[in-house]
Amino acid sequence: MNKFFTLLVLTVLFNCNSNAQKQPNKQYDITKTEAQWKSQLTDLEFYVLRKAGTERAFTSPLNKNYENGIYLCKGCDTPLFKSEHKFDSGTGWPSFDREIKGNVEYSTDYHLGYARTEEHCATCGGHLGHVFNDGPRNTTGKRHCINGVSLKFVPKK
Numbered sequence: 001m002n003k004f005f006t007l008l009v010l011t012v013l014f015n016c017n018s019n020a021q022k023q024p025n026k027q028y029d030i031t032k033t034e035a036q037w038k039s040q041l042t043d044l045e046f047y048v049l050r051k052a053g054t055e056r057a058f059t060s061p062l063n064k065n066y067e068n069g070i071y072l073c074k075g076c077d078t079p080l081f082k083s084e085h086k087f088d089s090g091t092g093w094p095s096f097d098r099e100i101k102g103n104v105e106y107s108t109d110y111h112l113g114y115a116r117t118e119e120h121c122a123t124c125g126g127h128l129g130h131v132f133n134d135g136p137r138n139t140t141g142k143r144h145c146i147n148g149v150s151l152k153f154v155p156k157k
Contacts, residue, residue, distance in 0.1 A: 030076045030124040041075065048147045049075050049126035052109070052118070057092025060148020065094070069155040071146075076124040078103050080151065081144070087136055089143055094151065096144040097135045104128065104144075119144060126150060 032040070037050050047053035062071070071081040071094070080103050081096045089095035102122065109118035109130065119128040128150050135143035 026125065028121075028123060028125040032124075037075070042149075045074055045149050048149050052111070052127040053147075054129075055093075055147045055149045059092075060094060062094045062148035062151055062153055063092060064088075065153060067153070067155050069153055071096075072152045072154060073121040073124060073126055073128075074150050074152050075121060075126040077152065078121050078123040080104055080121065080128065081146070083156070085139075089135070089145065091143075091145055093129065094146050094148050095135070096146065097139045097142055099144060106131070119146070121150075 034050070038046055041049060044053075044055060048055055065086075066083075068083050070079050070083065071086075072079055079100050081099060085096045085098050087095055087097060099119070105120045105122045105125075107118050107120065109116045117131045119131055120126060121128060127147075129144065129146040132143045132145060133141055135141050
């Protein structure tokens, strides 16, 4: 029985990462070689934006940024989020209740063995973070949990 349970768990874990569940490569308006991205981005920015990594919680200065302005993609300067839609989720990452329509795309991420909605820049395909259904109930109910390192903040003038 113990061997059966172990085999069942391993089968589920490996099947959740199968290629059949991954999205096909999409062509974006801005495409660069890996070398070009590496020359433009810091090591951490490259890891997050191009390799779908995650920065450590509570390390981004944008997490506690309360200025008025707009958040752009660090890879291509596409406007992604507005400051009036930012809220303090307590998770350690900048959080927004909505994106700028048309500038963010979604896919399904199975890297942890279960489905999560992953967010990408619609212009360059850079990984931004994930969206969850535990955001503010009085607005959209969504929590766009975004890696601060994937964003550039431009204050409102």
